[in-house]
Amino acid sequence: MAEFIESKLEIVMFPWLAFGHLIPFMNLSNEIAKRGHKISFLLPKNAEIRLQKLNLYPNLITLHKLTIPHVDGLPYGAETTADVPGSLETLLATAFDELYDEIKSFLQNLKPHFIFFDFAYWIPDLAKEIGGIKTLSYLVVSPAIMSISPDKATFMTSTSAELVKPPPGYPSTTVVLRESEAKLLSFLFHEFGKGVTFQERMNKGFTQCDVIAVKTCRESEGIFCDYVATLLEKPVLYTGPVIPEPKKEQHELSNWLEKFEPGSVVFCVFGSQMILEKKQFQQLVLGFELTELPFLLVVKPPEGTNSVEEAFPEGFKERVQEKGLILDCWVPQLEILSHKSVGCFVTHCGYGSMWESLVLCDCQLVLLPRPIDHILTARLMEQQLKVGVEVEKDENDLFTKENLCKAVKCVMDKDSQIGCLVKENHKKWKELLSSPGFMSNYIDNFIKELHGLLVEKI
Template sequence: MEMKGNSNDVLHIVMFPFFAFGHISPFVQLSNKLSFHGVKVSFFTASGNASRVKSMLNSAPTTCIVPLTLPQVEGLPPGAESTAELTPITAELLKVALDQMQPQIKSLLSNLKPHFVLFDFAQDWLPKMADELGIKSVYYSVFVALSTAFLTCPARVPQPKNYPSLEDMKKPPPGFPHTSVTSVKTFEAQDFLYIFKSFHGGPTVYDRVLSGLKGCSAILAKTCSQMEGPYIEYVKSQFKKPVFLVGPVVPDPPSGELEERWGNWLNKFESGTVIYSSFGSETFLTDDQIKELALGLEETGLPFFLVLNFPANIDVSAELNRVLPKGFMERVKERGIVHSGWVQQQHILAHSSVGCYVCHAGFSSVIEALVNDCQVVMLPQKGDQFLNAKLVSGDMKAGVEVNRRDEDGYFGKQDIKEAVEMVMMEVDKEPGKFFRENQKKWKEFLLNTDIQCKFIEDLVYEMKAMVKISSN
């Protein structure tokens, strides 16, 4: 807690993400970029997450972790301090815990006296608190601007608490820009209705987000006008306040070497022929989805590396035996790996033999694929992933989405095979050729360090101007 107060010329920012690593990671990546520009960062996270966050943060002398104490909440297991250790239902209790932490947060902010606090969707009470302390609050949206524009803008719920129906959610809100996104499927709209549900008597996700976006001093979006110009303009028109853009926040290349067993296996295959498929550590596919995905990968005839994750305390080998199609492992043993648990994803995507990434369309995953010259096949599972897939396949034309049934999102092995073939086999035909050419353009844009660095420089300049710090 030695980082008290401010010097007049050093920008000091508190980072305060929600307790989920899908949220923590973008805050860490931004912290690392900002620390290179001399910005002082105090990173708030639950004490149980501190060691993992520390391993992700650059060890800059201007960066420190501020551990938070989670209050005891009935139903929240002791020591569970991120969504990774919880079911979706018990994870809702982390929001209850956050709401009870207001006195602790107020005390820390009073002590640290940062210029800004960057906060997440769940801390809707933070702008008012920061304002009382003379601190600027910035709502950092870790989702693409399309997600905010489609789901969480004031036009979506013109009358307070008059939440939309399933049919309403299939269409964009009033005034939405004319783009490739004109509607969503029934199963996607059904998933979006989650944001209008209240758990444990607390505010809905929609109400938290709206309150945070309306109350903050400025909005910061993890995107850029090159990718999302129309949606950014729509968000500006809806909230009428500064919208800063940090760019897509391209991850730094991984350090160290790829594990020998995976390197040796990948080395057996020709350049750009291996399909890597993973859905993140907190996404669990259903039995049917695993079967059809596995069979679809088999039917492509290409080598593949499939990562499947299961909830904690499950016997993984027994589970794989149960859910994988009969005789599958025997049939694909020369060209297929099925693995459960953490792998060096960035290293694998960077390997020359890997040419396609089948993923859940988490935007960070899409960026990792593009910078590593991997074709993108998207099988979104929830929330913003559905909109990411529409942005990437529709507006950016940099990947394909697996075709699915309207009412329930069902897909079969043929749908997987066709999506992969479009980007891997039909390289000289439309639309495969078209996607590949676009993918190359986006790769060049994302790897242009001058462009990516300028996003951060501009952000630092704008934030300094907002609190009247000289940029000299």
């Protein structure tokens, strides 16, 4: 804990309506509150129960429930991305933006020192109108995603071709998309909210805010943060990975995992928003069967089906029943990764999962990304940090059971040179990231820098 004495900060957290954003914001809130600062956390009503369980300092972190306006086309009661298919997220963004008046009133009454946001691109203008509030855009994905051209600051790129060919000065030749993946960028130019594209939403937030903060550390992604800071001509602060401690209690899957040898189980979990096509789902499960290793897969039912079992290939369930477990439910990922029986983690490369896998487990890492930000995170892990192996895909961004099996075998085979290399690199990163004081020093320095920004204002 920092030994200096400073005035206490008052901060408002206003993340996008997705648990992949709400949870990182809450984890950061806990670290800030741990040091005595006050947080007002704005969240939709139906997210309160889950976030309440994560609030470690309820005396300092106040959950302020928002009523998400209904927008024609949205299911009634929809308040987070977990409540809607991806095709309706633009309507959820419209509802999100309609919170403007409620947020304005809240900020006028509270007058906090800072408001932290991500998708609410209108926050900087609103804060300027009120006066006296600093705005911080908190990035909970890899800063490698911000390929910003020198002449015009943009989120990622203005055309798909430009991202495949990074702009001048971009600090990496490896953490980029391949040509076959460029088509995945089309979402950038689609409307995301009324009258605004996703690209425009992110551009304005980054260019108009006072400061950007990133859920990372200088040792892993400093070159990207320096690049962004230079091109945007504003501070880019580090919070560190901000990973909560896993719970020590026994979980219900422990007994199943205990049946297998240490380091033998392949664990795969995809985020709640990642839904596979039925053919890709079948390639996934057949790929695990091909490895002949015990496996635990946590995945949503594929498109057009009501359950995972409905989509099983013929005879698959009977063949793997002794050593394969497939679930469609929430599982305690941190605790499973820490279990001695788990030896390989097949990850969708969500940014939170990346940090958890680096810090909390000794597993071999196999990378199976789908959305753009996950793909760039996979490149970071394989090419820059050299801690995992990505599953090979074809020009249509599809993988086969053979390629999935090949990637798992590559890291799990004791005689594999690549497996030994990524294991050694993983060990080095884990030792650094989990070393005494590493995480807490980042938070202490982050809070010092926030105080410095307030001094500048005066």
